Amino acid sequence: MLFGQPRKKEDYYLQQAILGEREGFEYLVDTYKNMAYTLALKICGNSENAEEVVQDSFMKAFKGLSHFRNASKFSTWLYKIVYYTALTKKNNDDKDTLELYEESGAAAYVTDEKKEFNNLVVADRKKYINLALDKLAEEERVVITLHYLGEKSISEIAEILDLGKSAIKMKLMRGRKKLEKILKDLLNDELKDL
Numbered sequence: 001m002l003f004g005q006p007r008k009k010e011d012y013y014l015q016q017a018i019l020g021e022r023e024g025f026e027y028l029v030d031t032y033k034n035m036a037y038t039l040a041l042k043i044c045g046n047s048e049n050a051e052e053v054v055q056d057s058f059m060k061a062f063k064g065l066s067h068f069r070n071a072s073k074f075s076t077w078l079y080k081i082v083y084y085t086a087l088t089k090k091n092n093d094d095k096d097t098l099e100l101y102e103e104s105g106a107a108a109y110v111t112d113e114k115k116e117f118n119n120l121v122v123a124d125r126k127k128y129i130n131l132a133l134d135k136l137a138e139e140e141r142v143v144i145t146l147h148y149l150g151e152k153s154i155s156e157i158a159e160i161l162d163l164g165k166s167a168i169k170m171k172l173m174r175g176r177k178k179l180e181k182i183l184k185d186l187l188n189d190e191l192k193d194l
Helices: 005-018 022-044 047-063 074-092 113-134 138-149 154-161 165-193
Strands: none
Touching (some): 022 047
C-alpha cells in the first residue's frame, strides 16, 4: 500500500458525501461505525443508548459536513461529535445504573476444539478488560478506549476531548496503572473462587 493512499481514499469518499452521494455516506459509516459505537458504549454504559448516540452523531456529522475543515481527520472530528453526544445523552438520562456490556460469545457450534478454546480465551479476556474498564473514571476509560481500540494519537485524543496533550498523557498513564491493578484484583478474586 502506498504512503498516503488511505487518506486519499477517505478524501474521495468524504467529497462524495459532501456532494450528497450515497457511496460517500456508506463508506464513512462502514469505516467508522464500530469505533464510534465502542466509544459511545464506554460512555453510555449500555448498547441501546450507544446505538442511539452513534446514529445521532452520524446525522450531526453529515448535516455539518459543509463546515468540516480538513485540518484534522474526519475520524477525529466524528469521534469528537460522538464523545459530546454521548456525554449529553448520559447526562440527560435519568438512569444511574449501568448495564454491563455483554459479549456475544463463541460461535454456536465449532468442530475444531483448538479454535473453540481460543475463542473462549479471547471472550474471557474481553470480559475482564470490559469489567476493569467499567471501574475506571469516565475520562480515563474514554482515553484508553480511543488510544488502544481506536488507535488514536495523543494529539487526536486531545482534540476530541478538548484537553491538552499533557492531560491526555497523564490520564492515559493513570488509567493504565489503575487498569493493571483492577485486572490483578479481578483475576485474584477469580482464582480464589476456583
